[in-house]
Amino acid sequence: MNSICDMLGIKYPIFQGAMAWVSNHAIAAAVSKAGGLGIIAAGNAPADWLREEIRACKKVTDKPFGVNVMLLSPHADEVAKVVAEEGVKVVTTGAGNPGKYMELWKSKGIKVIPVVPSVAIAKRMEKEGADAIVAEGCESGGHIGELTTMALIPQVVDAVSIPVIAAGGIADGRGFAAAMMLGAQAVQIGTRFLVAEECTVHEAYKEKVLKATDIDTVVTGRSTGHPVRVFKNQMTRTFMKLEKEGTDLNKLEELGAGGLYRAVIEGDVMNGSVMAGQIAGLVKKRQPAEEIIEELMKELKEITLQRTHYINENM
Numbered sequence: 001m002n003s004i005c006d007m008l009g010i011k012y013p014i015f016q017g018a019m020a021w022v023s024n025h026a027i028a029a030a031v032s033k034a035g036g037l038g039i040i041a042a043g044n045a046p047a048d049w050l051r052e053e054i055r056a057c058k059k060v061t062d063k064p065f066g067v068n069v070m071l072l073s074p075h076a077d078e079v080a081k082v083v084a085e086e087g088v089k090v091v092t093t094g095a096g097n098p099g100k101y102m103e104l105w106k107s108k109g110i111k112v113i114p115v116v117p118s119v120a121i122a123k124r125m126e127k128e129g130a131d132a133i134v135a136e137g138c139e140s141g142g143h144i145g146e147l148t149t150m151a152l153i154p155q156v157v158d159a160v161s162i163p164v165i166a167a168g169g170i171a172d173g174r175g176f177a178a179a180m181m182l183g184a185q186a187v188q189i190g191t192r193f194l195v196a197e198e199c200t201v202h203e204a205y206k207e208k209v210l211k212a213t214d215i216d217t218v219v220t221g222r223s224t225g226h227p228v229r230v231f232k233n234q235m236t237r238t239f240m241k242l243e244k245e246g247t248d249l250n251k252l253e254e255l256g257a258g259g260l261y262r263a264v265i266e267g268d269v270m271n272g273s274v275m276a277g278q279i280a281g282l283v284k285k286r287q288p289a290e291e292i293i294e295e296l297m298k299e300l301k302e303i304t305l306q307r308t309h310y311i312n313e314n315m
């Protein structure tokens, strides 16, 4: 047990990344049942969808699970209320400052864990009452900041006194161990759970991850102020051409809007936004969520023992 596991009542320090349209109750419940922290992503979905997903998750498992509130969502206010009403134990937030919901959530005893891309935002979140911080490097899929996980984690760990969870570029025991060495108390993993058997993302999306190489993702939208890491495809080629030509920001946003739904639900991996992290090239097999979690813990343990052995023998 470490302090994050104690704080949240989970067995293993592994969060399942909240992926909009992807992370529903099916994957969240599977991860929580296996001892990690499953997280339902509210994304841009309406509050009623979230309410149903929370109730469905509770039917499958009595283990703790979380909800992620995507703060750019037009439904964020109602979603924040549903989280408080439905007795969710843990909230993570993304793509903004959750300050205005903090009082409501804290009054219900909810643990609040904002996802942040920089030291300054991490410090502000701690001051505003966050219980822990997910520090997310730009290796991650989706909406990202500027810093890599390697540079971000130790700087955030030194800047705050609450626990730090590392995210971005982690998919196996090696990344897990490295994150712990940087001072993180847990990891958040998204891309690898895309190919979990319980994950309901479209088959074409799963195939895209399984066939990926190291250089298959790209960041679009730096000029719009919403940088997003996605797989290169026809959509990104068009987007980047228009971005280079200085196309009107609203037109670019329009092109991106709806793209994630097209990829996740309809399986249009040519013209949709196929968000995934740089570590996709490492993800080669479909597995049940429980097997992924057991394998991560086994690898973490083996690596830690190997290093201890090396130190005892050589130093």
Ligand code: TUI
Pocket (backbone or CB within 6 Å): 020, 043, 070, 072, 093, 094, 095, 096, 097, 115, 116, 117, 121, 136, 141, 142, 143, 144, 145, 226, 228, 260, 275
């Ligand atoms: O939120 C994410 N990743 C996401 S959200 C998402 S859905 C979406 N789709 C299209 C456009 C935009 C979003 C897909 N992936 N990760 C966590 C994250 N949070 N990354 C960066 C931030 C962040 C940025 C600024 C957190 C706080 C912040 O603060 C700004 C402020 O106002 O203080």
